[in-house]
Amino acid sequence: MKFLLIFTFLSNSLFTFSQTELGLDCFANASSFGGSFGVGLKYGIVKNENIIFGPSLRIQRSWSNFYGQKYGFTIYGGGGFVHYRLNNSLFAGAEFEVLKSPFQYNNLYSPKRWVPTCFIGGGFSHEFVNIGFRLNAGVFYDIIASPSSPFFTSYVLKKENGVPVPVIYRIGFFFPLS
Numbered sequence: 001m002k003f004l005l006i007f008t009f010l011s012n013s014l015f016t017f018s019q020t021e022l023g024l025d026c027f028a029n030a031s032s033f034g035g036s037f038g039v040g041l042k043y044g045i046v047k048n049e050n051i052i053f054g055p056s057l058r059i060q061r062s063w064s065n066f067y068g069q070k071y072g073f074t075i076y077g078g079g080g081f082v083h084y085r086l087n088n089s090l091f092a093g094a095e096f097e098v099l100k101s102p103f104q105y106n107n108l109y110s111p112k113r114w115v116p117t118c119f120i121g122g123g124f125s126h127e128f129v130n131i132g133f134r135l136n137a138g139v140f141y142d143i144i145a146s147p148s149s150p151f152f153t154s155y156v157l158k159k160e161n162g163v164p165v166p167v168i169y170r171i172g173f174f175f176p177l178s
Contacts (some may be wrong), residue, residue, distance in 0.1 A: 017138075019046040021134070023056075025172035029154045034071075035114040036063035036153055039144045040171060042081055052084040052174070058097055060150060075150040077114070083136070085125050091136055092122035099151040115148045119168070142166035 023042030029035050038060025048174040056079050064071040079097030086092075096118045125140025144147060147165040157165035 020044060020054075020177040021046060021052060021174040023136075023174040024138075025170050027154060027170055029170065032065065034062065034153060036060055036062035036075075036150070037074070040172075042172070044081075044083075050085050051082065052085065056081050056095065056097060058099060059075075060099075060136050062153065063148060069098055073102050075099050076151065079117075083125075086110075088127055089125065090122060091138065093120070093138075095119045095140070099150055101105065101148060113148065115144070115146050116144050117142050117149055117151060118144045119170075121170075132175065136141035136172040136174065138170055138172075140170055141166050142168070 011160050021042075021044040023040075023044055025040040025042070027040070038058060040056055040058040042054060042056045045052045046052045058075075058077055058079075060075045061072070062075060063070070077097055077099035079095065081090050081093060081095040083093035096116070096117050098114050101113065101115045117124065119140035119142050120126035121140030123136065125134065125136045125138075127134040143166075149166070151166070151168055152164065152178075153166035154168050155166050156169060157167045159165060
């Protein structure tokens with residue numbers, strides 16, 4: 001948390017003449033075995049109208065109905081992100097976060113631990129000038145793919161043997177601040 005505060009202070013101090021944006025992304029999934037929903041908050045510094053980067057915060061609620069035993073967890077943490085926007089139509093990016101999570105999928109409940117995630121990906125990006133926001137909709141791959149990742153149940157692909165592939169969908173909205 002201290003890192004995020006220092007990064008935010010330095011970002012504001014070093015880039016006071018840059019445009020800033022507030023980003024909000026969300027995701028959700030659910031099944032009869034459980035699910036999760038969450039939001040991520042991003043403070044972005046825009047350079048050259050193509051590159052946006054900055055700190056991020058995330059909170060998510062997950063639940064499980066594991067063989068009739070019900071569990072619910074709140075997961076939180078932070079990190080940083082960088083996106084490259086191309087021609088107001090596409091974006092590519094990386095998003096690194098460390099999240100406090102109780103999940104370890106070979107042992108459902110374990111003490112909370114800090115779990116790193118590092119998603120790389122991209123997708124559609126378009127600024128709606130008349131409405132006053134930018135929409136990013138993309139697909140991301142977690143290159144760390146920790147078995148304790150709180151996104152484990154949100155992975156959208158599976159291999160033939162049923163093992164999840166660490167890919168998620170993410171929709172984000174960015175609102176200009178300056």
